[in-house]
Amino acid sequence: MNELIAPALPFDMKPRAREAVRDLKLQQFVGNATHLKDTQRGGIFGRDFGPDYDDLRTVARDTKQYALDHLDELLERFIANAEQSGAKVHAATTGREACDIALDIARAHAAKSCVKSKSMVTEEIGLLPAFEAAGIKTLETDLGEFILQIDGDAPSHIVTPMIHKDRVATAKSFVRELGARYTEDPTELTMIAREHMRGLYRAADIGVSGANFLLADEGSAVICTNEGNFDLSVGGPPVHIVFVGIEKLIRGARDLAPFLKLLARSGTAQPLTVYTSFVRGPRRAGEHGGPKEVHFVLVDAGRVGVLASEKRDLLRCIRCGACLNACPVYRKVGGHAYGSMYAGPIGAVLTPELERAQGTASPGQPAAGLTNYPDLPRASSLCGACYEACPVKIDIPKFLLHDRVRLRAQGLSPKSEARVLALWRWLAERPALFRLAIGAVRLHARMLGRKDGDGERAWLSRAPGPGAGWTQSRDLGIATGESFRDWFASREPRPKKPGGSQ
Amino acid sequence: MTARNTAVAALLARVRDAVRAQPVTVRDVPSHAVVRRVSRDTTNLADLFATKATAVGMRVTRVDAAENDAGVDAALATLIAKHAKGDAKVVVAVRDANLAACAATAAGDRLAPNDNDDLLFDCEVGITDVDCAIAESGSLVISTNGRIRNAWITPPIHIAIVRADQILPDLVDLFELRPDAIDAASTTVITGPSKTADIEGVLVTGVHGPAAVEIVLVG
Numbered sequence A: 001m002n003e004l005i006a007p008a009l010p011f012d013m014k015p016r017a018r019e020a021v022r023d024l025k026l027q028q029f030v031g032n033a034t035h036l037k038d039t040q041r042g043g044i045f046g047r048d049f050g051p052d053y054d055d056l057r058t059v060a061r062d063t064k065q066y067a068l069d070h071l072d073e074l075l076e077r078f079i080a081n082a083e084q085s086g087a088k089v090h091a092a093t094t095g096r097e098a099c100d101i102a103l104d105i106a107r108a109h110a111a112k113s114c115v116k117s118k119s120m121v122t123e124e125i126g127l128l129p130a131f132e133a134a135g136i137k138t139l140e141t142d143l144g145e146f147i148l149q150i151d152g153d154a155p156s157h158i159v160t161p162m163i164h165k166d167r168v169a170t171a172k173s174f175v176r177e178l179g180a181r182y183t184e185d186p187t188e189l190t191m192i193a194r195e196h197m198r199g200l201y202r203a204a205d206i207g208v209s210g211a212n213f214l215l216a217d218e219g220s221a222v223i224c225t226n227e228g229n230f231d232l233s234v235g236g237p238p239v240h241i242v243f244v245g246i247e248k249l250i251r252g253a254r255d256l257a258p259f260l261k262l263l264a265r266s267g268t269a270q271p272l273t274v275y276t277s278f279v280r281g282p283r284r285a286g287e288h289g290g291p292k293e294v295h296f297v298l299v300d301a302g303r304v305g306v307l308a309s310e311k312r313d314l315l316r317c318i319r320c321g322a323c324l325n326a327c328p329v330y331r332k333v334g335g336h337a338y339g340s341m342y343a344g345p346i347g348a349v350l351t352p353e354l355e356r357a358q359g360t361a362s363p364g365q366p367a368a369g370l371t372n373y374p375d376l377p378r379a380s381s382l383c384g385a386c387y388e389a390c391p392v393k394i395d396i397p398k399f400l401l402h403d404r405v406r407l408r409a410q411g412l413s414p415k416s417e418a419r420v421l422a423l424w425r426w427l428a429e430r431p432a433l434f435r436l437a438i439g440a441v442r443l444h445a446r447m448l449g450r451k452d453g454d455g456e457r458a459w460l461s462r463a464p465g466p467g468a469g470w471t472q473s474r475d476l477g478i479a480t481g482e483s484f485r486d487w488f489a490s491r492e493p494r495p496k497k498p499g500g501s502q
Numbered sequence B: 001m002t003a004r005n006t007a008v009a010a011l012l013a014r015v016r017d018a019v020r021a022q023p024v025t026v027r028d029v030p031s032h033a034v035v036r037r038v039s040r041d042t043t044n045l046a047d048l049f050a051t052k053a054t055a056v057g058m059r060v061t062r063v064d065a066a067e068n069d070a071g072v073d074a075a076l077a078t079l080i081a082k083h084a085k086g087d088a089k090v091v092v093a094v095r096d097a098n099l100a101a102c103a104a105t106a107a108g109d110r111l112a113p114n115d116n117d118d119l120l121f122d123c124e125v126g127i128t129d130v131d132c133a134i135a136e137s138g139s140l141v142i143s144t145n146g147r148i149r150n151a152w153i154t155p156p157i158h159i160a161i162v163r164a165d166q167i168l169p170d171l172v173d174l175f176e177l178r179p180d181a182i183d184a185a186s187t188t189v190i191t192g193p194s195k196t197a198d199i200e201g202v203l204v205t206g207v208h209g210p211a212a213v214e215i216v217l218v219g
Ligand code: SF4
Pocket: A158, A266, A316, A317, A318, A319, A320, A321, A322, A323, A324, A346, A386, A389, A390, A391, A392, A393, A394
């Protein structure tokens, strides 16, 4: 598997973050793209839902939470209905098992080639390397994933996987890998990829995809794309395999509308994704086209453990990517710094949790998830932007804090953190000294800092001592007004209301 | 029991235990009334549909209901002439017999035989009707029931015929009023031409599916 998203453990985030911060191109691409998407998301929800936006999120939150709280019932219903429509349902406890199921199916059909549409869970289980090792040539059909595939690169965003790459890199790999002529024009590059893939769709023996939702009532899978690559990869080959995490289940089509409306708006500021496709079993008698066999592979890979834990809420995630776009940390460090296919705020909590639930740590080690990813809970400013952006209201900051507490309890927090907190506490217990110290820091900062024209804003471009790390890639704002304590001491006492407490 | 069934049963058992391990926090699915916001007060669904479909990048040609088949014929002929050059073929995947006849007439000798799936890749234009349409998002709902699968995806141009009385106000209505539309081997809700913005966020249409979607809206 690609070590960018499946690194050696324990994973050290810092070198990757440092490298990303120094990469000016990456700073520009990821910074601009996320900022734009975040703004557009706000815009479309404002226009289309106005003050009802929050209610819509609450509805989605509760609808998905209901599904998780009743997942056993829904799963049973899904399996019965899917089999009724002629699909075959499989279950895999681990990623390896999921791959083996697919390899068995491929072998039964003597499959040599596969067309695959974008799916996070297949990244997670390492399907591509497994297929390649078995000699099944696999084509990523999502344009972004395709470019990453031919470059041996890995996705760095849930929705826009090649957010970290530019057109020049794409142009060069198309010349190198496809023998195309050199062009940097995105339209021409896209058309080169289109032509390359059309023949492969026609010839493929097997189609593979993920799913955005599973409908228990209907026994169907729902797949959202903008490119139409899913429909092409399911329409041609005689066999189609859908890999899907069990948390994708909802009651049925009757509960689907809020999610579809939220998913596309949150991810890419569209009212709906261009293609929302329903798969309900194999081709029926008298139909033209479509697979003769449809398989659903239900993937656990840690999800059952998360379901049983106090982090059940995390399984509500519909992978819209909004929290990544909103996150000030993701914007700086990019996706690869998280060492997982799930980057950004949701990745920071989900990756260690899935890891813990799968219990892949060396025996005798407690809470393997965090020991293997000790930096992830701290990869956040806890500003709450992810929670605000999340269409299913996952309280990510709460879970990050929870993990930080666990890190401390396990003695995995850095020593410096404990020292700073101890110093802070010591000072805070001595008001006079506290005052003096804060005053000194303020004075110092004002002497060193720069001001804008009217003196309203001031900042430090290079902070001294322990603050130096912070200002390496950003400025440190300096409070310019009076301090809270001064303001508090000098404020007019509030006039007492006549007639007592009313 | 096969190994497959055993594994499925084992997963179910583990999920059952996991569900019980935490308290149930949501006992009932909440009302989805708020979801309808965009389509809440719509007096003219055809107009709303045309506006929204245009907003997502599809083109709408309106045909007066009074003109009937002749109007549809003429609109289709114009669109085919616009998009099919040289010896380009047209595939017709229309379930409604009447409209299918119109489409076949308009396609004339460009008409591709409809009994060969592979043929889609050689067609320039795919003509379909729809199961229904959705005003709020400007979407087309097309199922494989009675239509050649992917005739609306594979050719570079898609022409869809929509009757005004097929337009539902909201996506919610698709699932509440037309469960038959998603009871096919496959159904696709289409909201615009095929799009990507993977390369530096630049929007490009026609990456895998059609670069242009033309809607003939009757009535
Ligand atoms: S956590 Fe919420 S905002 Fe982040 S990807 Fe999942 S659903 Fe979207």
